[in-house]
Amino acid sequence: MAIAIFSSGGDCAGMNPAIKYFVENAIFRGLKPYFIYDGLEGLIDNRIKEANFGDVSGIIHLGGTIIGSSRSKRFYNYKYRKQAYENLKKLNIDKLIVLGGDGSFRAMNIFCSEFNLKFIGIPATIDNDIYGTQYCLGVDTALNMIRIAVDSIRDTANSFKRAFVVETMGRECGYLALVSAITSGAELCIIPEMDADLNKSKKRILKEIENGRRYVLCMVAEGTKATQKMKEWLEKEIALETRVTVLGHIQRGGNPSVYDRLMAREFIKEGFDAILSNSECKKVVVYNKSKFSLLDIETIASNRYKIDTELLELYKRDYE
Numbered sequence: 427m428a429i430a431i432f433s434s435g436g437d438c439a440g441m442n443p444a445i446k447y448f449v450e451n452a453i454f455r456g457l458k459p460y461f462i463y464d465g466l467e468g469l470i471d472n473r474i475k476e477a478n479f480g481d482v483s484g485i486i487h488l489g490g491t492i493i494g495s496s497r498s499k500r501f502y503n504y505k506y507r508k509q510a511y512e513n514l515k516k517l518n519i520d521k522l523i524v525l526g527g528d529g530s531f532r533a534m535n536i537f538c539s540e541f542n543l544k545f546i547g548i549p550a551t552i553d554n555d556i557y558g559t560q561y562c563l564g565v566d567t568a569l570n571m572i573r574i575a576v577d578s579i580r581d582t583a584n585s586f587k588r589a590f591v592v593e594t595m596g597r598e599c600g601y602l603a604l605v606s607a608i609t610s611g612a613e614l615c616i617i618p619e620m621d622a623d624l625n626k627s628k629k630r631i632l633k634e635i636e637n638g639r640r641y642v643l644c645m646v647a648e649g650t651k652a653t654q655k656m657k658e659w660l661e662k663e664i665a666l667e668t669r670v671t672v673l674g675h676i677q678r679g680g681n682p683s684v685y686d687r688l689m690a691r692e693f694i695k696e697g698f699d700a701i702l703s704n705s706e707c708k709k710v711v712v713y714n715k716s717k718f719s720l721l722d723i724e725t726i727a728s729n730r731y732k733i734d735t736e737l738l739e740l741y742k743r744d745y746e
């Protein structure tokens with residue numbers, strides 16, 4: 427029996443620990459482990475190689491993914507999916523573990539239905555925007571990368587009496603900006619899921635400045651496209667010289683945090699339990715209220731992620 431793993435879409439810290447636990451679980455459970463390099467593109471182009479302990483020793487602390495990742499347009503085409511299937515068939519691989527987001531899971535759902543394969547999805551994206559799970563691998567490390575950056579920005583902001591607008595990633599999801607705003611004590615947070623009452627914020631911030639505040643931090647989620655607008659607003663309404671920092675791909679790198687290593691271990695264990703005990707398996711391992719469970723890919727595909735309302739309340743309680 428053989429099982430393969432690949433990463434798909436945006437890489438994140440936590441993928442390498444997951445890859446290490448994948449090889450260990452496979453060998454201990456009597457399965458032949460394979461790596462598919464460079465995501466779906468590598469699956470189409472037959473970049474598949476048997477893995478062993480040597481491949482995964484010394485990778486637990488590395489960010490990114492040692493097996494590479496990609497976003498594949500070709501996989502939308504049946505001709506290439508058939509080619510991908512032939513590559514797996516030659517190696518007797520009928521089980522797949524996918525580290526990625528809901529786009530990758532949807533692609534796998536189609537593929538595995540067409541060719542009678544089993545797959546398990548492990549949510550792995552810094553965006554934390556997958557329906558049905560409160561946690562995706564990589565989020566904790568990304569939040570810590572943001573925290574380090576914001577802590578540094580605060581030093582210079584304070585020295586110069588300036589405002590800083592810090593833009594985080596996350597596509598349409600404001601999770602990274604929201605949690606970073608709360609945990610960095612930012613004065614403003616602009617995310618797609620929340621209407622900002624800037625008049626109210628202005629009164630609060632001006633009062634704080636009157637009361638000795640020297641600088642202002644504003645976290646903006648990239649999905650709002652409001653970074654430049656907030657710079658102009660801070661200069662005009664708050665009268666502070668303002669600089670912009672777009673954190674960009676720094677947020678995707680860094681050594682996996684302790685939490686992401688632990689979560690990788692558990693996500694993979696749950697994935698193996700599921701794929702070995704279900705005769706038909708097209709499921710995603712999800713994590714809610716400190717418990718792991720499985721969700722059908724259809725449920726994930728047909729619902730849209732919503733940000734945790736308790737988190738929104740937590741922010742509003744102090745600032746809105």
Ligand code: F6P
Pocket residue numbers: 436551552553595596597648678
């Ligand atoms: O989905 C992960 C993510 O890092 C998003 O937060 C971001 O919008 C996007 O990927 C960036 O994509 P790329 O690496 O292709 O520039």
